Amino acid sequence: GIQVEQSPPDLILQEGANSTLRCNFSDSVNNLQWFHQNPWGQLINLFYIPSGTKQNGRLSATTVATERYSLLYISSSQTTDSGVYFCAGYYNNDMRFGAGTRLTVKP
């Protein structure tokens, strides 16, 4: 089946730093999305980004569908950015999630 790889698995940042999270797919997927799970377990949609670039405040995402990867950029990180970031895409009508990147932002 399709493999969804996220890197890095863990990331520790100092508040104010920038970071890039990566999501690779072993096959073409549709309708790629990024999610944030905060330390209390709540899951929130960040981006629906099948291709191109989108920005929302300090977060932006870029998907290059032809090369089967997506990037999530976090600028000027804050402690509230801590949590796990998941990417997911649809393959044969089945939504597949990556294992996540655990981000810790220290004050």
Add this chain to the structure above:
Amino acid sequence: DTAVSQTPKYLVTQMGNDKSIKCEQNLGHDTMYWYKQDSKKFLKIMFSYNNKELIINETVPNRFSPKSPDKAHLNLHINSLELGDSAVYFCASSQEGREGEKLFFGSGTQLSVL
């Protein structure tokens, strides 16, 4: 008002028991889902359901069954609980269930099977 709510938030039970987790959405969405997140944070879809169709992930044991009394509710019933069922279960909903629609998640139910 909470958009997607699930209860209970924590559930501790013995092996072999039967339990249910409730989910309700007040968004008027047509499609609801159940996801399982294991101890390694892997998220897997278990079911998606609207008034037309139930789609079951083939890896889900038939001890798990979704029950939908109406469009706003999708409850998860689990029979003969096993240790491996311990996980966090998330309910979610989307407007129509089309690919790529924004998903709205509940806050999760942490199930511990002893």
